Amino acid sequence: MQIENKTFDELQIGDSAELRRLITPDDLIIFATASGNYNTMHLPGFDTDGDGKSEEVAPGMFTASLIAGVLGSMLPGPGTLYRNQTLSFMERAHAGEELLARVTVVDKQAGGLITLRTEVIRASDDAVIVNGEAQVMAPETKFVAKDIHIPGLLVQRHRHFDALIEQAAPLPALITAVVCPVTEESLNGALLAADDSIITPILIGNAAKIQAAAKSLGRELTGIEIIDEPSDTGAAQMGCQLARDGRANAVMKGHLHTDDLLRAMVDKETGLRTGRRFTHVFVMDVPGEPEPLLVTDAAINISPDLKTKVDITQNAIELAVSLGLEPRAGILSAVETVNPDIQSSVDAALLSKMADRGQIKGGAVDGPLAMDNAVDMAAARTKGLKGAVAGRANILVVPGIDAGNMLAKQLSYISHAEAAGLVLGAQVPVILNSRSDGAMSRLASCAVAAIHHFSQQGD
Template identity: 45%
Template sequence: MGLIENRTFDEIAVGDSAELSHILTQQDIQIFAAMSGDVNPAHVDEEYAANSRFHKVIAHGMWGGSMISTLLGTELPGPGTIYVAQTLNFHRPVGVGDTIIARVTVTSKQDKNRILFDCVCQNQAGETVITGEATVIAPAEKITRERVKRPELEIKETRVTRYEQLLALTDGFAPLRVGVVHPTDGNSLGGAIAAAEDGIITPILIGPEDKIRATAEAENIDLGPYEIAAVPHSHAAAEKAAELSADGTLEALMKGKLHTDELMHAILTRPALRTERRMSHVFALDAPSYHKPLYMTDAAINIAPTLEHKVDIVQNAIDLFTTCGFGTPKVAIVSAIETVNAQVPSTLDATALCKMAERGQITGGILDGPLGFDNAISKEAAEAKGIRSDVAGDADIIIVPDLESGNMLYKQMRYMSGAEAAGVVLGARVPIILTSRAAGKGITRKMSAALALLYVRKKNPLSSEHGVDL
């Protein structure tokens, strides 16, 4: 990497100069916005910028100023320099693809090792972009160090963008008629209303009317446009929701402030809502460090699923993925190890599930397992262990061994890795929008509703215009 070396006050003469050139990229602008917090739409919003004075996205002015700082801190005088003052005048905008040449020139040397610099940045056409003056205290001692490698940064697609892509897929579909079960806290009621305001759902609020209205008043929510099905308590709300789903009034259910088992019991005990499939939960995860959305099942419903149960769990997840139009999923059946071991039952289940897929007992996906979680999502980890498959390192769906491992994995990703997650239960006559009671009122509930809408409308195209099952 070479050395970085300064020039001391005594070594510097009036007229000495240093320069640096750089071609501005879109990533430069994004990184500067992330670092500085400056998200002025002139720099980060292409639609806004196209209609602005300059008709394009432009760099932050201080991005050019930072090139001057780079020169002073690394070239002239270099390490040991102390910035005292800087003036800057901005003359022209800088756009993506422009080459900027920054130059600092010594104009005078003063007492106490102070040096005055003339500063200028020009573009590839020789036009002046920035001018100014800098005052620094130059180092008195020689410094020579190994040059530290510049950090390599990568701009990841943000979860907002991924969720906006999911939301965009629902455009043109009629809102889903959803029973919101016992929405008596700010998160569940606020999340349902946010989804309604975005045209994702038409909610029926099922629960104690006085508690729902008290929550709405506390959250400053206008309930005027929304229907309330009044019942005395959460148990009655779950029963009423199941009844309205069974008779076709509702197209989906959304869990409010009640326990999952209370809601699921009302559904499981109503034969009209059962199908030949076992019910299972699917998380749609937006993990910042993964290169695409990641689906995971089942971390919420089936505690210790048998092989027979896992067939339905896998098929439900594949059906969600394919029905929503996401293509053919790569399904990783994960365990503690990636080899078959009779003492680790989940590896035997994984092997059987893969063979069942080969025999057509599971359809619509590409299965591989057993895989460790590391080699399911990391090509490097898979290659290090000699695993070569279409799924390893590129999984779309993760099948966990049981609820305990899946729930802990989800919560670790949520709280330690910053993942967001939408979630639905499949296998009943209607999808169930099932989120944690700790989930906020924003992205999680709204995107869970969008996922349910996409699934219902794509599964039954005739319902997209009318908003009811035909």
């Protein structure tokens, strides 16, 4: 971005400059964080006046700050210092509206003092939001810079999970066998999902521990079915039995080891096999990304062969379709070209060709792709990669569990993503969260399971 000022000697009466700005909900959050003004009238998601909808009113000083943006960046520009500003707030602006901030020189005085008429106008109807007058000390020294770079800001909120929970809200409550919800964390996620009518939980495990966890949370379990099963193994088997008998449409992992739950699920006689491999998908809400990002398989299949990767990819595509996404599966490797010495690149090329021939259905598949050119359009262009997936992948199929686990945790702990976890390929969706996951991850996992289950029922 090039920036250039106008010195006091260059400025003329009538000189004008303007700046357009679309107000976004993130702008409101950033301003609240910077200013300490947490008036909920100005924040997304709050209904302060009780009319049933979020107000999302732009703070008056935020709209006025657009005037300062014109003065400091454009006219007079760098070197300008405020002396005085009057403001009259005529209307209110809201998130989603485009504003036009304009300044016009009306007077020059000896000593470098400039007076400017200032106003902020709503672009859609020319309504004046703010007007006033500014007095500034204009710069005396000419300044031009051709490459001004300001670091971007990332708002750490999880709009994609909010949208998934909203998508699940009108669906029937998913009857869910919750296995071993014997700690506050594992029980709370199920109860929050029940509060939102996303699931109807059946709690299976040590009844005394379940009641103790509920007491610690300050919650009553009246009306919720509890099946007393002291052992983790027995609780996992009971969860599978409820699913096989049609009493439950999903299984949710509580506070037990994943291996104990999976062992019951893969049992040939009493488990939940369907003929397709069980695969795990993380649905990740990464701040700043335009849609959820699916990472698979990072939890079950350790070193998947080509046949297993077919199921991993197909399961993820079907889940993406259920969530309303346009599936674009990037098959990851260390490189974007086929190298016979790197098996993951060979597998990726075969999966891509299998999708071309209809052996994998429902979405676009491309590989091998390195991580950068899977998710970044500029990196894909640099490598000369074209097609629907390169630079735009929303499904990342990893070479093995090491890479998948590292990728998912990097997104969570470095990029501040939230992760919902689901096992696919069983007779019912299996909600599989880590024991360290918070309530939002568990709630979103329930929403994903409900959306996928009822989407599959409708096919």
